[in-house]
Amino acid sequence: MTGKLETIYAQTLTGGLTRPRLEENLSADVCVIGGGLAGINVALGLVQRGKSVVLLESRCLGWGASGRNGGFVLGGYAAGPYELYKKLGASQARQIYGLTLSALKLIRQRAKDFGIPCDITDGHLKCSWYDEPESQKKTVDFLKENFGENIEFWPREKVRDVCRTDRYYDAYFYPGYFHMNPLGYIQGLAGVIESKGGRIFEYSPALAVEETSSGSRVKTASGTVHAAHIVYCGSAYFNGLEKRLSRACLPVSTYVMVTEPLSREKMASAITKPYAIRDTRWTDDYYRILPDNSLLWGGRVGLGTRVPANLDRAMLGDLLKIYPQLEGVRVKSAWAGIMGYTTHKMPHIGRLRDGVWSCTNFGGNGLGPTTAGGEMIAAAIAQGDETYKLFERFGHQWTGGPLGPLVAQGVYYSWGIADALHETGNAFKRAQRKKAAARRTAR
Numbered sequence: 360m361t362g363k364l365e366t367i368y369a370q371t372l373t374g375g376l377t378r379p380r381l382e383e384n385l386s387a388d389v390c391v392i393g394g395g396l397a398g399i400n401v402a403l404g405l406v407q408r409g410k411s412v413v414l415l416e417s418r419c420l421g422w423g424a425s426g427r428n429g430g431f432v433l434g435g436y437a438a439g440p441y442e443l444y445k446k447l448g449a450s451q452a453r454q455i456y457g458l459t460l461s462a463l464k465l466i467r468q469r470a471k472d473f474g475i476p477c478d479i480t481d482g483h484l485k486c487s488w489y490d491e492p493e494s495q496k497k498t499v500d501f502l503k504e505n506f507g508e509n510i511e512f513w514p515r516e517k518v519r520d521v522c523r524t525d526r527y528y529d530a531y532f533y534p535g536y537f538h539m540n541p542l543g544y545i546q547g548l549a550g551v552i553e554s555k556g557g558r559i560f561e562y563s564p565a566l567a568v569e570e571t572s573s574g575s576r577v578k579t580a581s582g583t584v585h586a587a588h589i590v591y592c593g594s595a596y597f598n599g600l601e602k603r604l605s606r607a608c609l610p611v612s613t614y615v616m617v618t619e620p621l622s623r624e625k626m627a628s629a630i631t632k633p634y635a636i637r638d639t640r641w642t643d644d645y646y647r648i649l650p651d652n653s654l655l656w657g658g659r660v661g662l663g664t665r666v667p668a669n670l671d672r673a674m675l676g677d678l679l680k681i682y683p684q685l686e687g688v689r690v691k692s693a694w695a696g697i698m699g700y701t702t703h704k705m706p707h708i709g710r711l712r713d714g715v716w717s718c719t720n721f722g723g724n725g726l727g728p729t730t731a732g733g734e735m736i737a738a739a740i741a742q743g744d745e746t747y748k749l750f751e752r753f754g755h756q757w758t759g760g761p762l763g764p765l766v767a768q769g770v771y772y773s774w775g776i777a778d779a780l781h782e783t784g785n786a787f788k789r790a791q792r793k794k795a796a797a798r799r800t801a802r
């Protein structure tokens with residue numbers, strides 16, 4: 360993962376988007392470290408509240424997970440709703456989850472108000488890998504009742520009108536969720552930050568932070584920023600700049616592939632609607648049709664930060680397992696990205712000490728939550744708002760240091776095993792049901 364950002368999103372950007380390196384000594388109210396969605400959302404929230412901001416990015420904006428992700432925009436966090444409910448109880452779980460549902464509205468509003476071209480497309484279909492409609496219906500009721508989700512149960516006949524595969528059974532449909540080009544969105548927000556006086560520097564890694572009597576001094580190779588507040592937004596790309604955050608962050612790689620554009624007929628032989636689609640396994644596939652009628656396909660997680668050999672072939676293999684009728688499609692591009700995971704799968708949104716804040720480690724669900732996190736931290740710094748305190752109880756547990764990635768791989772394999780067991784259990788139940796039906800007919 361060196362050089363420039365090579366994703367299809369980067370190819371959609373047009374000219375004039377590079378920012379300068381920091382080569383001077385500056386002062387600001389706030390210095391934001393990291394130019395992914397978290398850093399950009401914090402910076403935007405701050406300039407909108409009248410604060411002066413300098414944002415430092417090691418490489419280019421969106422270099423990390425934010426410019427490489429699947430572009431699915433959904434409610435909730437990497438920790439699922441059942442986990443939140445169990446840990447926090449009904450009322451607090453709903454409150455903390457609700458922040459992300461509001462964030463989805465804010466993303467739409469910002470894209471519209473600022474005229475950001477980021478291809479927002481509605482609808483999110485989560486297809487069941489297992490034959491268990493009753494448990495699916497219960498989940499729909501649970502999410503409606505406890506989290507106020509706008510969600511529908513779809514029977515399998517309806518699912519198969521959209522996904523022409525017999526791998527799926529029933530599904531949940533979220534009409535209010537959407538997908539978009541995340542890098543286009545980041546670039547659009549960056550333009551808004553600059554139009555309001557914020558300063559953004561690329562290829563300017565923060566190398567050291569010195570806390571002073573009136574704030575912090577952040578040093579880069581050729582400049583400094585002195586600020587009353589700093590916000591750490593470096594996620595898995597941080598490399599130990601702030602020890603408490605780094606030791607509580609487990610870097611987990613995951614992958615995306617994009618096909619060459621398909622003919623309308625070929626695409627429709629497999630997928631007939633431009634929704635964000637995924638399945639219900641722990642180790643799920645997720646995919647969506649892009650504006651040029653190519654297919655973006657994401658999935659798998661990996662050990663460490665190395666991009667596996669033959670990634671494109673492996674991802675294509677995953678696609679053909681679901682849609683063998685797409686045999687013959689060609690891969691245009693495949694890439695890896697690294698997510699920052701915590702032990703509890705909830706982000707580190709909060710105050711580390713006076714004038715030192717974090718908005719980071721969002722794991723595999725970041726588009727909605729980074730927007731919510733950005734608003735919380737900006738409101739805390741500019742207005743003394745204390746919503747961020749909802750996240751204090753999650754803490755900064757150690758993720759295992761060098762052994763962490765091994766543990767993560769083990770967990771991923773165990774998820775794979777759990778999926779396989781679940782599938783075997785279902786097949787067994789189906790066989791039992793068939794036998795019972797045959798016995799009834801014979802009688």
Ligand SMILES: Cc1cc2nc3c(=O)[nH]c(=O)nc-3n(C[C@H](O)[C@H](O)[C@H](O)COP(=O)(O)OP(=O)(O)OC[C@H]3O[C@@H](n4cnc5c(N)ncnc54)[C@H](O)[C@@H]3O)c2cc1C
Pocket residue numbers: 392393394395396397398415416417418419420421422423424425426427428429430431432433563564565566592593594595596597598600612613614615657695696697698718719720721722723724725726727729
């Ligand atoms: C392949 C993939 C697919 C995904 N799909 C989805 C999806 O469909 N939907 C969804 O919601 N989420 C998805 N995610 C997760 C989501 O992308 C992340 O949760 C989110 O982007 C995290 O944003 P961030 O700003 O915290 O981190 P990042 O985007 O990783 O940004 C951190 C930035 O900080 C910079 N940085 C680090 N250290 C320094 C330093 N010392 N000085 C200056 N800059 C520094 C890095 O260069 C980097 O640009 C996916 C992630 C991956 C990798």
